[in-house]
Amino acid sequence: xxxxxxxxxxxxxxxxxxxMGRAKRPWxxxxxxxxxxxNGLSPNWNTYASLLRAYGRARYGEDTLSVYREMKxxxxxxxxxxxxxxxxxxxxxxxxxEAFEIFEDMKSSENCQPDSWTFSxxxxxxxxxxxxxxxxxxxxxxxxxxxxPNLFVLTSLIQCYGKAQRTDDVVRxxxxxxxxxxxxxxxFCGCLLNVMTQTxxxxxxxxxxxxxxxxxxxxxxxxxxxxxxxxxxxxxxxATELFNSISKDVKKAxxxxxxxxxxxxxxxxxxxxxxxxGLTLEVYTDIQSxxxxxxxLHLKSLSLGAALTALHIWINDLSKALESGEEFxxxxxxxTGHGKHKYSDKGLASVFExxxxxxxxxxxxxxxxxxxxxxxxxxxxxWLESRSSLVSVPAxxxxx
Numbered sequence: 001x002x003x004x005x006x007x008x009x010x011x012x013x014x015x016x017x018x019x020m021g022r023a024k025r026p027w028x029x030x031x032x033x034x035x036x037x038x039n040g041l042s043p044n045w046n047t048y049a050s051l052l053r054a055y056g057r058a059r060y061g062e063d064t065l066s067v068y069r070e071m072k073x074x075x076x077x078x079x080x081x082x083x084x085x086x087x088x089x090x091x092x093x094x095x096x097x098e099a100f101e102i103f104e105d106m107k108s109s110e111n112c113q114p115d116s117w118t119f120s121x122x123x124x125x126x127x128x129x130x131x132x133x134x135x136x137x138x139x140x141x142x143x144x145x146x147x148x149p150n151l152f153v154l155t156s157l158i159q160c161y162g163k164a165q166r167t168d169d170v171v172r173x174x175x176x177x178x179x180x181x182x183x184x185x186x187x188f189c190g191c192l193l194n195v196m197t198q199t200x201x202x203x204x205x206x207x208x209x210x211x212x213x214x215x216x217x218x219x220x221x222x223x224x225x226x227x228x229x230x231x232x233x234x235x236x237x238x239a240t241e242l243f244n245s246i247s248k249d250v251k252k253a254x255x256x257x258x259x260x261x262x263x264x265x266x267x268x269x270x271x272x273x274x275x276x277x278g279l280t281l282e283v284y285t286d287i288q289s290x291x292x293x294x295x296x297l298h299l300k301s302l303s304l305g306a307a308l309t310a311l312h313i314w315i316n317d318l319s320k321a322l323e324s325g326e327e328f329x330x331x332x333x334x335x336t337g338h339g340k341h342k343y344s345d346k347g348l349a350s351v352f353e354x355x356x357x358x359x360x361x362x363x364x365x366x367x368x369x370x371x372x373x374x375x376x377x378x379x380x381x382x383w384l385e386s387r388s389s390l391v392s393v394p395a396x397x398x399x400x
Contacts, residue, residue, distance in 0.1 A: 007039070014046045021054025026063075029054040045076055052082055056089040064089050065098060072105075080112040087121035091128070099125045116147040123153055127160035132169075135160045151182050155191045162195030167203040170195055174210045184214040186250045193218075193257035197264060197305075217242045218254075225262060225270050236277060243281050251283045252301065260305035271309040278306075288314060294329050300337035300371075304351060307336070311352075315384075322384050328377045334363055338371035349373075 008016075013036040020028045033051060037043070043051075048071050055064040068086055071078065078086075083106045090099035103122055106114055114122075119142035126135035135157055142149065149157075154173055161169040174192075177184065192214060196207050204226065212219030221242050224235045243251055255278040262271035278284045287310055289296045297314045299307040311334070321328070334356075336348040349371055356363050362379035366372040375383075 008036075010036075010041055010044065010047075013041065014044075014050055017047065017050035017054065021050055021057065024057060026054050026058035026060050030063075045071075048076065049079075049082060053085055056085040059089060059092050061089060061093045061095060065095075068102070077109065077111050078106075080106075080115055080118070083109075083112065084115070084117045084121065087118060087125075091121045091124045094125075094128060096125055096129050096131075114145065116142070116150070119145070119147060120150070120153050120156070123160075124156045127156040127163070130160060130163035132160055132164045132166065148180065149176075151177075151185065151188055154180075154182065155188050158195060159191055162191075162198050165198060165200060165203075167199055167206050171206055171210060174214075186215075186246045189215045189218055190250050190253045190257065193222075193254060193261070196222075197257055197260040201265060217245060221258070222261075225258065225267065225274075226265065235273070239274070239277055240281065243277075243283060251281075252278075255283050256303035256306045259309055260303050263305035263308060268309070268312070271305065272313060275306060275309050275313065288317070290329075292329060294331040294333055296333045296335060298335045299348060299352075300335060304348065307348060307352070308355065311355075315387075318380065319384050319387065322381060328381060330377050332363075332375050332377070332380045333366075333369075334373040336371055336373065 013032060016032050017029055020026075020032060029051065033043075033047075036047075048067055051067045052064060052071075055067060064086060068078075083102065086102050087099055090096070090102065099122065103114070103118070106112065106118065119138060122138045123135050123142070126132075126138055139149065139153070139157060142153070154177065158170050158173050161167075161173065189211065192207065192211050196204060196211070199207055208219065208222055208226065211222055217238070221235070221239050224238060243254070246254060255274060259271045259274045259278075262268070262274065275284070279287065284301070284306075287298055287302075289298065295318075297310060299310060302310060318332075334352065336352050338347065338349055349365070352373065353365060356373060360383070362375040362383050363373035364375065366374045
């Protein structure tokens, strides 16, 4: 178009913005929008809608809110879909205060009111922050508005009760599933496992029964782990059958939670067996790597308990390599990633920094490689030689 001297008009730019947004290319959306305004064209409602959808899908939090505020300043009305896009983004990035502001604005709007997706996002936001009273109030408001809760809503509510360690409320919410005609799916059972990692030991029995009702195979594996029944034989068979029966996208979450549960209960041997099974079944891949210049442990995709268990196994492997006279590389490293960890309220790097100090391990935060802890061959060998016992893993995991 430009090559033959034809200038794009507003319709062309809006279509481009929408197309790039659907293609999940928010950086190109920014470039196209700047070109549009530089060419003297003023954005209209369709322009803002395309920007809001593109930035919301990409979790560009500040950009999404900036578009929303500009629309409000210009007196533009949002649709239910655009409000829900905003709230879904807030749920994804943790914008709690902003979400409530948008929710109240939506309710005061003349042309649209909250729907089931709206309430679902708000309950998720409350759940992620552990705001039980707010989540319950939103749930009740949803019912009063005439919307039936779905599995996603109940999953969020149960997660919220789990964070607050309100086990009886978790059970009560679970008991509502049959009367609502809802069948638990793999993700719901994964939520139950996550709740178990946050539940006091003396109340775990209540949740084991719930897990058994939701997924008998998972319930049996959990009982084998907790009661240490035939952990060598039957467990491996049952756990393999479980992982083969669930969808691929939840396998890692299941394995992470089961390992976290073992670490919480100081069942380190069981945690190691689970991690080894996860490697065998390729639930986990590329945790360890070796090159002539560096041996590495990669932990970014693991929960805190699974990461600590992987460290335990790696250190034992290093000790065996040293005993057998294997040649070490110049560097050894642990890659935890940086920033907030997906499976922990704390960053994995900060947790590992303090844990490595407890072990008196010679790994130090690298100034040149963010999210890496490095040590030299000489320091690693000296430390391994000085170790008189196996690594101990903390008996409690702080789950997200």
